[in-house]
Amino acid sequence: MKGNVLVIGLGLIGGSLALSVKKAHPEAKVTGFDIKHRQAELAKLLGVIDEISETIEEGVVEADLIIISAPVRETARILKELESCSLKESVIITDTGSTKNEIARLAAPLTNKGICFIGGHPMAGSHKSGITAAKERLFENAFYILTPGKAEKAQNIAVLKDWLLGTNARFLELPPDEHDYLAGVISHFPHIIAASIVHQTEKLSGKYELLPRLAAGGFRDITRIASSSPEMWRDILLHNKNVLLDLLTMWQKEMDYVKELLEHTDEEAVATYFFKAKTFRDGLPANKKGAIPAFYDLFVDIPDYPGVISEITGYLANENISITNIRIIESREEIYGVLAISFQTSGDRDRAEKCIRSCTPYPMSYEI
Structure with a gap:
């Protein structure tokens, strides 16, 4: 495809998408914008983008595709800014955030004007960050969720998939609220649990000095996701708080059940509890990419x-x-x-x- 692509936010995801677009569409022009100008300069130096836009307003004028690859709070601000920008009537806007319902609501002023906005969530990542970690193969075989509005034209969805062809991802289409529930279950909620386990251990470490040393192996592994960006997870949780409140209620009931098994010393029920968990967990795809980056x-x-x-x-x-x-x-x-x-x-x-x-x-x- 020929055309102009603007990538707003040149971190790991934005940079990797830019590389994917350039691989599949060598005749397209990829422009980048980042609030950290040094990131944009580095992206151009590394060949991730072709040109740098000094402002969002400047970059969107000729854009046929706008990819917003920023934290969800920043995405909300960018969508607001786009409302007053000069955009092509045929432009397609997408994002890469982990929550979709709130973002779709914030994009409504644009869609009400006839501008196409299709939410996106590439379920891939890395333990590294920044433009230097960008890879054109980052999304290969990963799920890439698209959350078009009910009235979105099938042609626009097809065009977006074509632009993103170089990701070699597996595209799924979901309503925004269903995406947020599923992402809450398999990604957002586990981050809360990992952080809570670490908090509990930190509190107990004052009494048991050996705890940090003993936690250096397997404990550190099973709580790795607690090391993710605090600011990013603050925004994700607040954007998806209703789903997470429901899941926390379910979790409390689950823990009450485990507590009851222990109080009654129910050996058979405890063994069954772990057996069922093992059976379901062992049946999950072992070599597929999911919502949480694999280790x-x-x-x-x-x-x-x-x-x-x-x-x-x-x-x-x-x-x-x-x-x-x-x-x-x-x-x-x-x-x-x-x-x-x-x-x-x-x-x-x-x-x-x-x-x-x-x-x-x-x-x-x-x-x-």
């Missing part, structure tokens, strides 16, 4: 001698395999320790396993 970990048994970690990371560097995190789970004298290496994609993890296997005798596994 692709490789666990390497390493001997305890100086330089072993740099040896392994050196092998990976020689193969241009990027890692997102590395840590030692256990290291004791005279036995093997466990080096946990995290990767952004399953492909990177598979390449790393092949690389380490060919260069060292160290045993490896995907789960520990």
